[in-house]
Amino acid sequence: MMRMIMFFLVGLVVHVVFFMSIFDIYFTSPLVHGMAPQVPPLPPPASRLVLLVADGLRADSLYKACANGSKRAPYLRSVMESQGSWGVSHTRVPTESRPGHVALIAGFYEDVSAVAKGWKENPVEFDSVFNESRHTWCWGSPDILPMFAKGASGDHVYTHTYPADREDFASTDASRLDTWVFDEVKLFLQSARENSSLMSSLQEDQNVFFLHLLGIDTNGHAHRPQSQEYEENIGVVDSGVKELVSVIEDFFDHDGRTAYVFTSDHGMTNWGSHGAGHPSETLTPLLAWGAGVRSAQRVTEPQPYHDGYLEEWMLESLRRVDVNQADIAPLMSSLIGVPIPLNSVGVLPLEYLNNSDEFKAESMYTNAIQVLEQFKVKMAQKKETTLSFLFIPYQPLTESRQAQLVTEARVLIQLEKYEDAITLCRFLIGQALEGLTYYHTYDRFFLGCSVVMGFTGWTSYVVLVILKTHASLRRPHTHTGQVSGKTLWWVGVGVTLLVGMFLVVQRSPLTYYIYCLLPVPIWYSVLKEYRTLTDLVRSYSSLPLCKCFGYFVLLTFGIELLVVSFFYRSVLTGGLVVLSLWPLLSGLYSKAKFRSVSWVLACLCLASFPLMPVVGREANFHMVTCAGILSVFISACYLWSARKRSLYLTDRYLFLSQMVQVAACACLPTSTHSSLQLKQGLPLLNQVASWITLGSSMLVPLLSSTRMFHRLLSIFLSLTATFLLLSTGSEALFPPILSWLMFVWINIEQDAILSQGISGRLELCAIDFSDNIDITKVRQLKLDDIRRSYFFVFFIITAFFGTGNIASINSFDPASVYCFLTVFNPFIMGGLMMWKVIIPFIIVMCTFESIQVSTQLSSRSLFLIVLVISDLMALHFFFLVQDYGSWLDIGTSISHYVIVMSMTIFLMLLSLVTHILTSRRVTLWRSHKMHFP
Template sequence: MITFLLVGLIVHVVFFISIFDIYFTSPLVHGMTPQSIPLKAPASRLVLVVADGLRADSLFSLLPNGSSRSPYIRSVIENTGSWGVSHTRVPTESRPGHVALIAGFYEDVSAVAKGWKENPVEFDSVFNESRRTWCWGSPDILPMFAKGASGDHVYTHTYPAQEEDFASTDASRLDRWVFDQVKSFFQSVKSNSSLGASLLEDKNIFFLHLLGIDTNGHAHRPMSKEYKENIGLVDSGVADLVSTVEEFFGYDGKTVYVFTSDHGMTNWGSHGAGHPSETLTPLVVWGAGVQKAQRVNEVQPYADGYLQDWQLEHVRRVDVNQADIAALMASLIGVPFPVNSVGVLPLLYLNNSEEFKAESMYTNAIQILEQFKTKMSQKKETTLSFLFTPYQFLTESKQVEITNKARILIQLQKYEDAVSCWVIPCRFNKCRKLLTLCLCVALLIILFLLVQRSPLTYYIYCLLPVPVWYCVLKESGTLTDLVQSAHSLPLWKCLRYFVLVAFGIELLVVSFFHRSVLTIGLAALALWPFCSGLFSKAKWRSLSWFLGCLCLAAFPLMPVVGREPNVDVVMCAGLLILLTSFCYLWSSRHKTPLHTSDRPQFVMLHVAVCAYVPSLTHSSLLQKQGLPLMNQIISWSTLASSIVIPLLSSTRIFHRLLSILLSLTSTYFLLSTGSEAVFPPVLSWLMFAWINIEQEALLAQGVAGRQEVSSIDFAANIDISRIRQLKLDDIRRSYFFVFFIITAFFGTGNIASINSFDPASVYCFLTVFNPFIMGALMMWKVIIPFIIVMCTFETIQVSTQLSSRSLFLIVLVISDLMALHFFFMVQDYGSWLDIGTSISHYVIVMSMTIFLMLLSVLTHVLTSKRIILWRRTKIHFP
């Protein structure tokens, strides 16, 4: 069994890792020559202000009385600058947003398996190309660009990470700190001649990262007074900043200002997904080289309705993609375009000669073309010549033709024609191998890979099927026996099972795209006792199964994001599970009396406390009194003891399962803010019904030696002679298990809910922003329903007298069939949302296969092992 698990684990881990090496290696290339505009830049310095988490509508919308909460920015839009909406891409998070703004490319697809604070590969940025850059703000963002800069010319000033506290009474102090530091910096320059000389040079950048709005949005929601007042604070801070900068440089008119945001925020205080409130961010640019506000009378080409709501239809709006801002900043201060940038220069923001615009666009296009040429050269070197197909729109001759034509048009002063030369369908599509390697002799595979100078990992991927197929063919005798005995099997029953399972697998695949499909599946499963004839033999157990399926079917229909906190539901869930536990203990007091060392009443009391703690914490935070220390102690001690407490209880099946349920749901309640708290009790109800009804199904099959579930002890040695052979009904059991595992994940969430998780879920544990601890807590919350289902499957395996190896083989086959679906759906082109969705589905299914192998070991320990803290010692008297 151990060998089987190890071999299976290794095979699945290798194929799981393979997609990251094949599809998701970094697309960034290096070695390009930086491209600069040959003309003098209009601005000598740039001030970049990024208001983290600021939505476009929150900045641009007017108050009911017709005034603006950001009067200074509003005056810039209507009089002295240009404005528009910056469209971000998923994931709408701080790191990819700032990388797009400052480096000009979108989240590297290889970052899906990396940390969130730093991009996993080196990249160029506007900061790196500047003469000097001074930064003030969050310790989570600024070091990323300082680390990636060549030399020592990016200077960062950050506040302590502990200041990023969601429970803070005034998160806007983070922004005050930045504005105060910048003002103090310019004042200190007056007494530092060398620093003052550095500031007077050109191509300098000042970057202000303002985190207060984002923090207030998470803590109080974007519709709150705190969020809106923070916008006003930022507006007045920007006004003072402009006065300070202009006064220092003597109003020389050589400063350009860019005000924008890295991402927006939903009404419920989250970001990371693709809702318009997250992807629409403001962009306001003014100063040297920027087109002033343009009055328009005709209808603008934006049919989203925002202009009328914002009452800005009279001022020209120019929308951009977020990566375009890096190209715009580089053009304005005359630094080379970041070599990895894919942004296209938005010409309508420039107030300069047509020659400057044409030269800027030419340089921008050459910079992007350099990336294409480098990538094509690398691909050509590692691909057999007869397999390499150049991109037809940008062959080497086409490149020369377009660049020469654009240069001639600029020399002839036909600038508009020169700009239009670059409107070509230029895309970066990674060539997929046209040749698919089938089952080949290992030597031929090695020779083929040697010719292509492939990486070592490719040998593993291509050679691994050889030993796998060897193992299959080694069991040819068993396969032959199966074929020969097929005539004795009930053909109609076999066909029905395989058709139903095939349909069920497709249903699970579709559920990854539409959670509501699980509701249909649960409704179908609810009818199983009636269709199989079990209802007539076990009416109450069948009704319990039926009602459990229908109650669980409601959860996939609930929204996964945007749910307002409702801690009263958490307390109701606590009462529900306590009532269920009490009823079980009362009904089973004669069949399975409690052991003297069992103390379920203490665990039940602990559940009640944990169900009340979120309400107490939520109330304290609303009153801005912070996280109570006692609540934090209870939460962390509950988390630490959640695995240990079940090991102290009896190993009889239902007593141990009840202990596991109570212990795990205590932690789950502490991590819940609303209706999701009801999910574990309902899931557990259905799992208990499944265990009981499987006993009736076993009796209907005529399995000899069947024993009552309540009398089974997890810790008892299994009698090998009673282990039976696989039957067709075991395929159904394995499918039920896979279905419930998928339901355990998608029942209360999906990819978007994990990507946009509400920080309020972890407020019982901590309120200071810490992505790794918060992420770990949310992952444990996701895993708890898995453990409940896994313990149930362990129980069914024991109670149905079947080898766990046999059942797991069926589960692996079903999981791998699902994985094959998603393997062929993986794509490495399109938007980040398309790429992320395709890979996340494959990752989830492959992770599930690997994860279930590891989780089976944990659940075996959790169900069958026991810690005895004390023993009664018998005293013998002489």
């Protein structure tokens, strides 16, 4: 037992290390520090900047006319047509508020690890336009503003936020969040007339006013972007901006020194979510007008955009200038003459500037030097921590090449060849950005090789453990050729010292020591078990080689099938169709026709779910109600089939009460939705009932009998009740159909065991989870157990992708959690959605636990095979990780590896939870047996 616990702990540590390695290889922060601020030498065109960010506003929602031809935002439309420049700002994934605002205001794209470390705080220190300004005043959400205030040096960023409970998706009028901001700005300017100190600060240059407008995003989540509430909120923002501009111009006596930038942090899908890479999420509006901004330009020739939006928006005659979201930061810096944020990777969009060619050239030169400074610091850091004979500089931008390009650009500006200087600066920026990526990924190959060595070593060791302890091999009594353990130990020590010295000389981070040294003890353990391989070779004559080869081919194909399913969910449908033929192909149909037919029907029903869309499903609470009825029907059928079996009276009452609870939970989402539609808010009774159901979901099953199907039924009812509360449509049918298939799987495995002639078969109705299996009856592994383990991994993947995928998690519908809360809280909402994802996992895990018990296998035996299959998948995804292409491609490839590794670690932990959930019982009262009439 102690060896098993040690193996589990070591395996957990190894997988945690492999899991964390991906963050050091791909998710390290790209930010560097120590650069000198760069400021254009010429005076700026504006003294102050007003930045308005309409959170969640799609580009087409602003630019496209209404069905009747009217404009949703007449004032902003007039600005586009006469006063300013416009275009589309292209965001990057994840399309969330925090990374969107960081890109806008700091000029760089926040890495995923930074987003995960904090919602309001700064996990890493970074510079921003607000930090470089003389004063910045901010109004808006408490989720966004504080991180820029706390990231600023000094005390010159002032925030004014409303209480967090105002961000309520059930609010009768979410546009009040925006009117609050506009009203507060007007009150602020009024108070400044009576406050000489504040008035003096406002009259200074390099000031920024930031208005964060959250109403559109809130209405989009609650009512969808095509709703009347969303479109009316756009009108509220439009009229608010119009009034605000008038107030500001009056306050500063129409001095013509105010620049305005209106944009959005991200868009929104038609179904009211954001986070992924759909064009409706990544295309946001950008309008700029005022001091230093080029006024509207009429064009007659076709514009270089072929996406069809100009015609759809009826804007063919107005010049459109698209930018990357990070380009807005240097634009704002240039307008008010502050240094471009030190870590900005944006390229100044000169088409938005209304100034001399000299000013544009100097501004672009400043932009190039600012990016080049980052490159120099990054190169110096890498050169300092790499042995001189191993350091390979970025060839297109060596130190001599840098000096040459900078000097040439400076000379071109002095010769007033501004267009040539601008072209050269853009080239320099592009080279510097590529060089930043080169040095940022410099150690990636080295670390990747270390992780692969550890991965392959661990997988080899697990295979050897399976062969040694869980398979029958002929073990001849010979010690010929045995490698001395002492020799292996000294070799391991020598390799450890060499690798350690290399890392010390390189001044590598502590985590590098873990990744590079971990393979040493792993391969030491593998080499110590070499006799197991020799035993396998000597036993080849007694092995069914053809059958082994067939299993190897099928397993390889099956693993590839699972890998492809991460990219194409529909592959799971094909897999389920093939699995449905298993009883027919294996000959079980002739011995258990009813169960075989049930297996086929359950597989085919479950196969429909991967074909359904992962996001964009319209809410259909009638389906939730039907799912509740189906769950109650399945439970009633079981109780009816158990009428001849002894059942505790308390269990009978418990099951009946759980069935009533499931029926009630099937009605709560409809009731909640109706109340929210009528703008009556979330009913308190519904909220209390939902939280009680959630809190009791893992406790109530512990009150039931530990007999196999009694406990499984209680777990199913308890988890289904919670799942129904988190559902909005057809996905609510997934747990009952999955449970049906799992129930049939348990029964049909018993028939498979019987057909193999394995003695000591247990009757399912007599199996009690709380009884320890007699160790003398635990059998050795058979080849067919590989099939059982693969089925388990396949069903685990199906449990995850059956109702969604990465996009559905990233773009979840907030309506799924409305039974629990409507006030925006990313952590609670995210936790609830993760629990929804875990519920199908627990159903499959409990089934696997049942199969281990009923087939008389130790829990370690099958799980080791599962571990090998999962690790092979993880290794496959490790090689598929890419650092090129779009941000979505890169993020998706990394996410696949993270999901598989998380699944492996999670299953190791969940197996313990499942064991407790199935085998432990809490007794609150004395039970009496009874028989059904």
